[in-house]
Amino acid sequence: MLSIKDLHVNVGDKQILKGISLEIKAGEVHAIMGPNGSGKSTLSQVLAGRDGYEVISGSITYKGQDILALSPEERAREGVFLALQYPVEIPGVNNVYLLKAGLNAIRKHRSLPELDAFEFLTLIKEKMKLMHMDESFLNRGVNEGFSGGEKKRNEILQMAVLEPSLALLDETDSGLDIDALKIVAHGVNSLRSPERAILMVTHYQRLLDYITPDYVHVLAGGKIIKSGDKTLALELEKRGYDWLTQVPAINTDNTGAIGA
Amino acid sequence: MSTTPQDLEQLVAQKYRHGFVTDIESDTLAPGLDENVIRHISRIKKEPEFLLQWRLKAFRHWLTMPTPNWAHLKIAPIDYQAISYYSAPKARTDAPKSLDEVDPKLLETYDKLGIPLHERARLAGVAVDAVFDSVSVATTFKDRLAKAGVIFCSFSDAVQQHPQLIEQYLGSVVPHGDNYFAALNSAVFTDGSFVYIPKGVRCPMELSTYFRINAANTGQFERTLIIADEGATVSYLEGCTAPMRDENQLHAAVVELVALKDANIKYSTVQNWYPGDENGLGGIYNFVTKRGDCRGANSKISWTQVETGSAITWKYPSCILTGDHSVGEFYSVALTNHYQQADTGTKMIHIGRNTKSTIVSKGISAGHGQNCYRGLVKILAGAEGARNYTQCDSLLMGDRCGAHTFPYVEVKNSTASVEHEASTSKISDDQLFYCRSRGISQEDAVSMIVNGFCKAVFKELPMEFAVEAQNLLSVSLEGAVG
Ligand SMILES: Nc1ncnc2c1ncn2[C@@H]1O[C@H](COP(=O)(O)OP(=O)(O)OP(=O)(O)O)[C@@H](O)[C@H]1O
Ligand SMILES: [Mg+2]
Numbered sequence: 001m002l003s004i005k006d007l008h009v010n011v012g013d014k015q016i017l018k019g020i021s022l023e024i025k026a027g028e029v030h031a032i033m034g035p036n037g038s039g040k041s042t043l044s045q046v047l048a049g050r051d052g053y054e055v056i057s058g059s060i061t062y063k064g065q066d067i068l069a070l071s072p073e074e075r076a077r078e079g080v081f082l083a084l085q086y087p088v089e090i091p092g093v094n095n096v097y098l099l100k101a102g103l104n105a106i107r108k109h110r111s112l113p114e115l116d117a118f119e120f121l122t123l124i125k126e127k128m129k130l131m132h133m134d135e136s137f138l139n140r141g142v143n144e145g146f147s148g149g150e151k152k153r154n155e156i157l158q159m160a161v162l163e164p165s166l167a168l169l170d171e172t173d174s175g176l177d178i179d180a181l182k183i184v185a186h187g188v189n190s191l192r193s194p195e196r197a198i199l200m201v202t203h204y205q206r207l208l209d210y211i212t213p214d215y216v217h218v219l220a221g222g223k224i225i226k227s228g229d230k231t232l233a234l235e236l237e238k239r240g241y242d243w244l245t246q247v248p249a250i251n252t253d254n255t256g257a258i259g260a
Numbered sequence: 261m262s263t264t265p266q267d268l269e270q271l272v273a274q275k276y277r278h279g280f281v282t283d284i285e286s287d288t289l290a291p292g293l294d295e296n297v298i299r300h301i302s303r304i305k306k307e308p309e310f311l312l313q314w315r316l317k318a319f320r321h322w323l324t325m326p327t328p329n330w331a332h333l334k335i336a337p338i339d340y341q342a343i344s345y346y347s348a349p350k351a352r353t354d355a356p357k358s359l360d361e362v363d364p365k366l367l368e369t370y371d372k373l374g375i376p377l378h379e380r381a382r383l384a385g386v387a388v389d390a391v392f393d394s395v396s397v398a399t400t401f402k403d404r405l406a407k408a409g410v411i412f413c414s415f416s417d418a419v420q421q422h423p424q425l426i427e428q429y430l431g432s433v434v435p436h437g438d439n440y441f442a443a444l445n446s447a448v449f450t451d452g453s454f455v456y457i458p459k460g461v462r463c464p465m466e467l468s469t470y471f472r473i474n475a476a477n478t479g480q481f482e483r484t485l486i487i488a489d490e491g492a493t494v495s496y497l498e499g500c501t502a503p504m505r506d507e508n509q510l511h512a513a514v515v516e517l518v519a520l521k522d523a524n525i526k527y528s529t530v531q532n533w534y535p536g537d538e539n540g541l542g543g544i545y546n547f548v549t550k551r552g553d554c555r556g557a558n559s560k561i562s563w564t565q566v567e568t569g570s571a572i573t574w575k576y577p578s579c580i581l582t583g584d585h586s587v588g589e590f591y592s593v594a595l596t597n598h599y600q601q602a603d604t605g606t607k608m609i610h611i612g613r614n615t616k617s618t619i620v621s622k623g624i625s626a627g628h629g630q631n632c633y634r635g636l637v638k639i640l641a642g643a644e645g646a647r648n649y650t651q652c653d654s655l656l657m658g659d660r661c662g663a664h665t666f667p668y669v670e671v672k673n674s675t676a677s678v679e680h681e682a683s684t685s686k687i688s689d690d691q692l693f694y695c696r697s698r699g700i701s702q703e704d705a706v707s708m709i710v711n712g713f714c715k716a717v718f719k720e721l722p723m724e725f726a727v728e729a730q731n732l733l734s735v736s737l738e739g740a741v742g
Contacts, residue, residue: 048697051689076699088694092712101708102698109699141712142694158698 001026001197002047002166007058009039009046016042018222019058024166027194031208031233032201034219035241040201041085043219044168047199048082049075062166076102077109081164083155085171085201090142095154096124098142099161106162127160130190132183148175156187167191169200173207185210205237220245289346295319298447301346305416305450308423311430318436318446328440334601334630338545343510345448345481408464410494411456415483418454425456429487433516433553433580441512441574442549445481449514452482457492457523466722468497484515488523490556495526495722513548521556521583528721529577530729532569543571543600550577551607554586554615562589563606564720566729571600576634578607581615581643588617591717595733596629596661605635605666610643610676619650622714624733625661632664639676646676654684655713657706707734 002024009017016039024030032040046053047060049072060067067075090098104114115123128135131153143151152172159167169188173181188198188211202208208216208230216232217224218241226232226244289297298319302312327337405412411422419426436446453469469484488494498515519525531546546569552561563577579588590606608617623631637648654663665682687709695705711718711730718726 045693048693050693050697071702072693072696073699073701076697082697084694084697086690088688088690090691090694090709090712092715093708094712098695098698098700098708101700101704102695105699105701105704162698 001028001063002199003059003061004047005059005061007043007046007060008056009042010054010056011042011052015056016053016222017046020219020222020224022217022224024197024199026165026197027192028214029192029198029200029211030215030217031213032199032217032219033203033233033236035245038220039222040219041170044082044170044199044201047075047168048072048080073105076162076164077106079165080168081159081162081166082168083152083159083170083172085174087143087146087151087155089144089146091144093142095140095142096120096138099124099158102158103161124157124161127157130160131157131187133157149177149180152176153180153184156184159191160187163191165196167196167198167200169198171201171203173202173204181207182210205233208233218244289344291344292341293343293345293448297345301448301450304346305419307419308427310423310427311419314431314436315447318443319448321437322440322443322447325437325440325443338510340444346450404464409458409461410463411454412467413454415449415452415454415485418485422454422456425487426454426485429485429516429518430483431516433518433551434514434549439549441547442514445483445512445514445549449481449483452484452513453486454484455486455494455496457488457494459489460491461489462492463494466495466497468499480511480513482513484513485518486516486525486527487518488520488525488559490520491522492520493524495528497528497530497722499530499532510545511547512545513550515548515550515577517550517552517561519552519554519556519559519561519586522558523556524560524562525552526562526564527552527577529563529565529567530721531565531567531573544569545571546573546575548573548575550575551580552578552588553580554583554588554612556586557583557612558585559583560587560589562587562591562720564589564591564717565593565604566714566717566721566733567592567594567602567604568733573600573602573604576605576607578609579617580609580611581617581646582611583615584612585614585616586612587615589720590617590619590621590635591720592621593624593714593717593729593733594622594631594633595624595626596631597626599628601630601632603632603634605633607636607638608648610637610639610646610648613643614645614647615643616646617648619648619652620716621650621652622717623652623654623663624657624710624713625654625663626657627661629661630664631662632666634666634668636668636670637678638670639673639678641672643673644675646673648676648678650678650680651716652680652682653713654682655710656684656686703734710734 002022004020004022007017007020008015020043034040042053046055049070055068062078062080067078070078100115100120103120107114124138125135128137133153137154143154146154152175155172172184176184185207192198200207200211213230213233216228216230218226218236220241289300295316298315299312302315402412411418413421431446434442437443455467457463486494486496517525517527550563552563554561561579565577567573573594577590581588588608590608592604594602594604596602605621606619608619610617617637619635621633621635623633625631631654633652635650637650639646650667652665652667654665656663663684667680669678669680671678687706691709692702692705695708696702700708710733714733718729721729
């Protein structure tokens with residue numbers, strides 16, 4: 001589904017991603033963890049096509065297609081979805097209106113008939129039930145005055161409506177209360193299928209208690225420095241990142257063949 | 261990450277859609293202005309003596325007035341002798357008595373503008389008066405309105421058929437010497453619309469006027485007078501377009517509204533005069549005086565304007581809140597793109613007790629556009645308990661445009677409350693990216709965000725015009741962000 005090869009990305013003069021390689025197959029769930037500022041959001045935004053990042057070298061192939069030349073909207077129409085770490089408020093633009101416009105643009109691209117207001121409302125009400133969201137959110141401005149947790153829930157609502165093939169979830173769990181975390185996890189799990197893939201960035205094991213990842217990667221200093229299965233997350237929870245990022249000279253742990 | 265200025269430069273590539281010229285024979289007065297021209301206009305229009313005298317008084321006053329000080333506008337001097345003050349499509353008869361008599365080419369023009377005088381208007385239930393250059397060509401729905409006792413006709417017809425109303429109300433809100441352009445208009449105005457809603461009548465449909473400047477080198481000086489008698493209610497919409505021409509054309513209109521006791525007037529404008537090209541060549545100079553007088557207690561006047569056209573816009577639709585408990589409102593969206601300049605705002609003059617005014621202004625600047633809000637809230641000594649709320653928001657697109665806000669407040673009564681909020685923002689890359697990452701194209705995202713910014717104003721427009729206004733805004737901004 002997604003193949004990232006030796007990706008180097010700069011912002012201005014600053015090198016942020018320094019050679020990322022990652023293979024994600026349909027049906028898989030990958031978790032990315034790593035210290036603050038290590039480049040996790042940068043990676044997800046580059047995948048979604050945001051301007052302002054300079055890809056110095058490397059490639060991103062999605063469904064067999066090089067997507068670096070595609071605009072964000074083209075990627076979205078091809079099935080890429082990004083739930084942002086910091087969802088944006090757009091005052092005066094109706095939440096439903098934005099979502100309907102997005103869904104219809106995507107459907108049009110796929111030669112599907114556009115949904116009319118009634119059909120769309122039926123669909124979104126069903127998805128809102130899934131997300132335990134009150135219908136009053138239908139008529140509010142996009143994220144306007146939403147609480148932190150409500151914004152995150154709104155992101156997953158959008159995902160549930162747009163039904164992407166590749167969902168990138170950037171810290172969707174942060175800011176959620178315990179109940180909301182379960183709801184969001186349920187929303188994500190109901191999207192899981194053999195045709196879809198999920199890449200989620202998180203700092204905490206508790207999300208992974210609900211959404212079991214197939215792979216866990218540690219991103220530090222712009223590189224993936226370790227990959228493993230779900231047990232890696234448990235280990236990180238216990239030990240933090242130091243043991244991975246520090247020079248191994250004084251490290252008595254057996255972390256693999258490092259050195260000469 | 262950030263949208264670069266170069267990207268934003270491309271924000272201005274849209275062509276003006278209404279820029280066609282209608283090939284029609286017209287009777288046009290030679291350029292120039294003196295008392296003879298005024299007498300001539302008055303004679304063509306078979307006006308009563310009082311009106312000619314009023315025109316001459318205005319003209320003599322105008323001659324003594326200094327040209328206005330342009331505040332924030334950059335404008336080349338206007339040669340008033342180079343303008344023709346009267347241009348009328350040649351008609352087979354004196355004036356068309358019905359639509360069948362109107363030149364088919366003219367009707368075609370209105371079709372192109374999206375204003376079919378018969379069909380669509382009927383469907384929409386909107387009565388339309390269309391002013392082409394200087395002359396009103398047709399007023400639809402006369403009969404149905406007449407049944408309700410509503411008078412809706414061209415200004416010229418009103419002068420002939422209801423001279424007493426004209427004499428009583430003309431200049432009673434905007435006096436003949438009010439300002440430079442109002443004085444000029446009073447001297448040379450040729451046509452416009454007239455509305456009278458009798459006591460207790462709720463006008464059965466939206467009334468609407470479309471103005472179009474067609475002939476070259478003419479000015480359009482229309483005059484609109486709307487009177488809502490006690491307890492009457494009316495909603496009125498004005499739309500405007502002009503062909504693309506390299507020379508600037510002058511549009512100096514005057515609109516007077518009178519609301520008597522318990523009356524309610526809602527006046528909406530969608531102004532889309534030719535704005536000039538992307539280098540600032542040509543376009544309409546839109547210098548308009550619009551003022552409403554809430555003359556009776558509990559009356560209400562509400563101005564809503566969407567200004568996307570004109571090279572230069574200079575207008576301050578205002579309310580004089582004379583009657584106790586009267587209400588004035590001003591909702592405005594002004595968009596300047598390319599080299600357009602807008603200096604617009606309102607004046608709310610609180611005279612009566614417990615008078616209330618609301619001002620919501622949304623300015624959008626793109627390209628090299630300059631957008632200026634200028635507002636005055638004046639609370640006189642007798643205006644016990646007066647209240648004003650003002651909100652001015654500016655949205656900038658790119659870094660070559662400008663937004664300026666000049667709120668003036670004068671309060672002479674200590675029980676008054678005046679509240680002002682202002683903000684300036686840019687369309688953020690975060691917002692654009694957010695919409696795009698949901699599959700929405702960049703252009704749709706821009707117009708969605710801008711429309712969201714204007715929502716508080718658009719919701720004041722009559723339904724069918726709100727849609728038109730949104731489309732107009734989208735068109736004016738197409739290609740706005742690269
Ligand atoms: N526009 C920018 N200009 C300068 N530096 C930037 C820019 N965008 C990102 N960076 C830097 O790139 C690095 C990676 O940022 P990124 O947001 O990807 O981190 P992250 O791993 O998501 O961190 P967190 O866990 O805190 O969300 C940080 O040091 C950040 O300051
Ligand atoms: Mg991050």
